[in-house]
Amino acid sequence: MSVRRQKLYSKEICACSIFGAMSRAGERFTGERVIRAMASMHHRGNGLGGGFAAYGIYPEFREYYAFHLMFTGDAMAQREAKRAAEEYLFRNFDVVHDEEIPHSDDVYVRDPPLLWRYFLSPSKHGEDVHLSDDEYVVRKVIHVNAAIDNAYIFSSGKNMGCFKGVGYPEEIGRYFMLDRLYRGYLWTAHGRFPTNSQAWWGGAHPFGLLDTTVVHNGEISSYGTNRWYLEMFGYRCTLHTDTEVIAYAVDLLMRRHDLPMEIVARILAPPIWDFIDRMDARERRLLTALRRVYAPLLMNGPFAVIIAQSGRMIGLTDRIRLRPLTVATRGDMFYISSEEASVRLISPSLDSVWSPDGGEPVVCELYGGFGGRLEHEIAGPA
Amino acid sequence: MEISCSRTSNESAIEIDASHMDTRELNGLLRELMLAGYERVVLRNVCGQRYIGTRLYSPERRVMNIEIHGTPGNDLGAFLFGHRIIVHGNAQDGVGNTMESGEIVIAGRAGDVTGMSMRGGRIFVKGDVGYRAALHMKEHGQKRPVIVVGGTAQDFLGEYMAGGIVILLGLYGAHNASFIGSGMHGGAMYLRGPVREEQVGSHVHISRADETDMEILRDHISGFIERFPDLALDLEHILDSEWTKLSPRSSRPYGKLYA
Numbered sequence: 289m290s291v292r293r294q295k296l297y298s299k300e301i302c303a304c305s306i307f308g309a310m311s312r313a314g315e316r317f318t319g320e321r322v323i324r325a326m327a328s329m330h331h332r333g334n335g336l337g338g339g340f341a342a343y344g345i346y347p348e349f350r351e352y353y354a355f356h357l358m359f360t361g362d363a364m365a366q367r368e369a370k371r372a373a374e375e376y377l378f379r380n381f382d383v384v385h386d387e388e389i390p391h392s393d394d395v396y397v398r399d400p401p402l403l404w405r406y407f408l409s410p411s412k413h414g415e416d417v418h419l420s421d422d423e424y425v426v427r428k429v430i431h432v433n434a435a436i437d438n439a440y441i442f443s444s445g446k447n448m449g450c451f452k453g454v455g456y457p458e459e460i461g462r463y464f465m466l467d468r469l470y471r472g473y474l475w476t477a478h479g480r481f482p483t484n485s486q487a488w489w490g491g492a493h494p495f496g497l498l499d500t501t502v503v504h505n506g507e508i509s510s511y512g513t514n515r516w517y518l519e520m521f522g523y524r525c526t527l528h529t530d531t532e533v534i535a536y537a538v539d540l541l542m543r544r545h546d547l548p549m550e551i552v553a554r555i556l557a558p559p560i561w562d563f564i565d566r567m568d569a570r571e572r573r574l575l576t577a578l579r580r581v582y583a584p585l586l587m588n589g590p591f592a593v594i595i596a597q598s599g600r601m602i603g604l605t606d607r608i609r610l611r612p613l614t615v616a617t618r619g620d621m622f623y624i625s626s627e628e629a630s631v632r633l634i635s636p637s638l639d640s641v642w643s644p645d646g647g648e649p650v651v652c653e654l655y656g657g658f659g660g661r662l663e664h665e666i667a668g669p670a
Numbered sequence: 671m672e673i674s675c676s677r678t679s680n681e682s683a684i685e686i687d688a689s690h691m692d693t694r695e696l697n698g699l700l701r702e703l704m705l706a707g708y709e710r711v712v713l714r715n716v717c718g719q720r721y722i723g724t725r726l727y728s729p730e731r732r733v734m735n736i737e738i739h740g741t742p743g744n745d746l747g748a749f750l751f752g753h754r755i756i757v758h759g760n761a762q763d764g765v766g767n768t769m770e771s772g773e774i775v776i777a778g779r780a781g782d783v784t785g786m787s788m789r790g791g792r793i794f795v796k797g798d799v800g801y802r803a804a805l806h807m808k809e810h811g812q813k814r815p816v817i818v819v820g821g822t823a824q825d826f827l828g829e830y831m832a833g834g835i836v837i838l839l840g841l842y843g844a845h846n847a848s849f850i851g852s853g854m855h856g857g858a859m860y861l862r863g864p865v866r867e868e869q870v871g872s873h874v875h876i877s878r879a880d881e882t883d884m885e886i887l888r889d890h891i892s893g894f895i896e897r898f899p900d901l902a903l904d905l906e907h908i909l910d911s912e913w914t915k916l917s918p919r920s921s922r923p924y925g926k927l928y929a
Contacts, residue, residue, distance in 0.1 A: 328718050331693070543877030563848075566868065608825065608849075609801045612763055612782060627762055628781075629741040641760060643781065643800050645824060 304493075304505035305329035305457070305479035305626045307607055309592040309634075310601045312655050313620040314473045316344050319466030322475040325630040326457040329479055332626060336487035337480025339452025339459035341494040341501040342472035346447045351382055352407040353425055356443035356450055357432075358404040358489055366402040369438035376436065380428055381408035389451075396461040397455045402490050404450070410566040422498055422543060429520070431495065434524040438455045440490045445499030448472070452492035461491075473654075476596045478503035479549065482529075490527050499598045502538065504531040505626060506591030506611045517584035531593075537585050538595055549602055553649035557584040558608070594624050600653040609646035616641045622652040683710035693720045693743065693841050701725055704732050716740030719764075723747040726914050733772070744781075747774045750791060761801065763900045766793045769815070779821075783878050788815040792890070798842070801892065803828040807857060809833025818894045820901070825849050828916070829871075832856040837890055839908065841901070851875065851916050855923050860887055860918040862908070871914060873923040879913035887913065 306324050313318065319340060327336070328655045341358045348352050355377070359369040377383060389403040410424045419427070429441045443450035451464040457479040461467065478493035483508060485491060494501040508514065508530035515525050515533055523536040523546070545629070554577050559567075564575045579586070590610030595602040603624040605613050616623040616631045623631045628641060644650045681717070684703060688696055696719045703711055704726050716722070720743035723736055731752055738746075738757045747755050750769040760778035764786060771790040778796035784804040790813040798821035807815055807828070808814055815834040821842045830853040838845060840862040851859065852871035860879055871878060879887065880903055888909060895903045 330721070353913070562868075613798075614762075614781070627718060627743065628760055629743055629762065632741045633717050636908070643824070646801070 289364040303332055303483050303626075306477070306503045306592060306601070306613075306624070307625040307626065307630060308474070308476040308503075309599050310597065310622045310652055311472040312619050312652065314344070314654055315620065316471035316473045317475075318401060318468065318471050319461055319475055321634040322477050322651060323458050323669050324478045325625070325634050326461065326479055328633045329532060329625075329627055330456060331470050332481065333456060333457075333479030334481050335456045336454060336482050337452070337479065337492035338455050338457030339450060339492045339494050339503070340457070340461060340464075340466055340475060340477045341443075341448065341450045341478075341496065341503070341596060342466065342470055343448040343474040343499070344472040345470040346407070346635055347450055349407040349610065350386065350447040351651035353381075353444060354408050355406040355408060355429075355441050356389060356440060356451055357404050357406070358440050359404070359438055360440070360489065361401075361438045365438050369436065369590055370404065370638050372436045373432055376428075376432060377406060377408065380411060380413075381406075382411045382641055383408040388419050390465060392465050395459055396454055396670045399461060399489075400453060401464075403481070405443075405490075426497060426539065430522065430524050433526040440526070442490060443496055443501075443508035445496065445501075445598065448501075450494050450501060452494065454487050455488045462659050463617035473597055474599075474601055476501060476503050476594045476601065477597050478505075483507055484530065485528050487655045488528075491529045493531060494596075495527065495529070495532050497535050497545070500535055500538050500542070501596045502593055503530055504534060504591060504593045506593075506606065507589050508533060508587050508591060509589035510587055512582050514587065516596075534587065534593060534595070537587075541582075541585070542597075548602075549649055549651050551578065552603075553604055553647065554578055554637065555585050556587045557604060558586060559647065560607065592626065600651060602652070603644065603650040604648075605646050607647040608642075612643070612647045613648050613650075614641060614643050620655075624650065624652075680706055682709050685712040685714065687715055688713050688740070689715040689717070690718065692835050697721055697723075697725055697779070699731070699738070700734075704728065704734050707732075708734060710737070712733045712737045712739070714739045716742050718743040721745050721748050724749050725755055726753055727770060737925065747772070750774065752791075760797075761795075765795075765890045766791070766817075769793075769812075777898065782824075785815065785817045785834075786838075788817070789813060790815050791891065792816040792818070794894050795821075796901070797821050797899050798826075799823045802829055804828045804831055804834065804836045804857075804859075806830040806832060807834040809834070811855065816890055818890050820894065820898065823847050823850075826852060828857070828859050829920075831853070831859070835886065835890065837862070837894075838862065839891070839894070841903075850919070854918045855921050856915070856918055858883070858886075860912060861914045861916065862911050863914070864912060865914045865916070873919050875917050875919045877917065879914045879915045883913070883915055884909060 359366040386406040511530040517564045583620040592605045592611035745764040748767040750772045752772045754773045756775045761780045763781035765784045768787040774793045776795045780795045782800035784799040784803040801824045818837045833856040837861040838861045848885045850870045851874035
């Protein structure tokens with residue numbers, strides 16, 4: 289019987305998986321449980337992309353931006369990409385430390401690129417001295433990704449990092465040894481089932497800019513409009529995947545336009561006009577203005593996303609929830625997942641479980657805000 | 671296949687530890703147990719395995735009681751053929767997808783598309799259900815599927831509903847769903863408590879439940895109370911409430927859409 293089973297087609301056609309776990313008290317934990325939770329949703333993906341974002345993992349370098357780069361192509365292309373990228377990085381930043389991102393050769397992954405990380409601070413020249421550090425970093429990241437062949441900065445925040453590649457998420461997690469080498473207070477993860485674009489290491493989730501990262505299940509059918517709008521603000525979409533625009537939209541709206549998440553959610557997934565018509569005058573004016581000003585940032589199509597930033601995690605689905613999202617809490621822990629079972633696997637008892645309405649953001653933050661806490665308490669010795 | 675199971679004193683009952691079984695193994699095992707004549711299976715440590723209870727068709731219409739401890743995965747009881755499934759906890763999306771007959775009892779909440787395309791049998795959910803419950807539920811002849819929910823539902827309840835009965839008891843709060851019954855063209859939904867005009871689709875007629883409706887409600891709500899005795903509900907008290915009935919205005923709402 290077992291022989292016959294092996295011959296059966298064993299893949300069910302499905303969807304992506306997303307997962308997030310955060311300690312609201314700032315307790316740091318390894319990626320071990322996150323990997324297990326993702327493995328339980330193995331069947332949602334198809335092995336063509338897996339990735340993790342982890343926050344609080346580089347306390348010893350917490351004042352420095354942590355850049356994770358991948359150099360793709362054959363060995364010669366990789367070396368040339370690294371040379372060109374480093375030439376640019378060393379010219380524009382003070383690099384205090386760099387090394388290959390550790391990985392396990394015991395785990396087989398297909399065509400891994402050369403993966404390197406740099407801890408650095410801005411070294412501004414000329415006109416650039418007027419820019420804030422964050423704005424400076426964003427411009428340099430966009431330049432590298434758009435202008436240097438085969439070099440991609442896929443993680444650029446402080447005291448956090450993205451780890452991603454082509455494979456099932458549990459393979460990618462073990463490849464980067466996330467269960468042994470890192471402890472973070474907030475982890476998000478993704479298992480990919482690519483629908484509209486090819487699978488490659490840069491196209492795996494999470495997508496990030498500075499410390500904002502996004503994992504996404506669904507598809508953004510408004511990608512063209514969103515991308516065109518974001519390009520007017522200097523963003524360049526280089527990773528051939530729709531999810532990228534969500535990360536840039538969040539960066540534009542939260543960092544540059546200084547809007548709170550509650551408003552950002554109303555821009556990305558606004559109520560339909562019928563609902564707006566029934567609101568009281570004040571709310572109607574606000575929502576009408578948001579839809580008019582930010583119409584090109586409306587994300588159309590089915591999606592469930594987990595957005596993470598230093599100190600907070602946000603779950604959001606499209607307005608009519610065409611992709612699943614379940615939220616759960618247990619003590620200080622806060623979970624967001626495509627499926628409740630993955631949460632139950634690592635936390636059998638839960639204090640509460642619910643599925644937010646479509647377009648309603650679920651925001652989880654560190655107790656007492658995250659500014660000072662992050663710097664002084666969470667970022668203790670590794 | 672290595673399985674950990676223990677026979678209970680009753681010869682036709684068996685207990686299974688599902689912790690290390692994948693979807694295919696678990697459902698294959700259930701089928702073997704049914705063919706071997708087991709009538710009661712207790713599954714422990716279920717965690718995300720899908721389609722539990724599917725592929726259990728037998729020409730002689732064997733019926734099993736499947737008790738689940740843990741969290742079953744999506745499409746629990748898909749195509750269910752006369753069996754009874756009890757979940758001591760929450761269920762995920764797609765409970766009773768296209769189920770044919772039998773019964774599913776969820777002693778917690780159920781996710782999106784509960785009872786999607788269901789065509790027979792009954793589903794009882796103690797808590798709430800997610801988006802698009804009873805999506806394209808249907809009926810034919812004597813076969814009339816029923817969903818009874820203790821709480822409420824999220825948006826698009828009864829979307830494209832073609833038949834069957836949905837009952838929401840509203841035990842834990844008001845009904846806030848929108849787009850209820852969008853494209854509905856058959857069947858009936860009964861909601862305890864008020865529903866506003868703007869919450870329902872344009873194809874839906876809102877009325878008060880009449881005497882015939884109350885008989886239907888009595889039948890299925892007593893079934894709900896029986897299955898969840900811990901709620902200590904009083905049937906007469908529940909029936910003696912404002913009951914809103916939602917029914918289709920037309921059996922062919924889109925008849926002229928592409929004409």
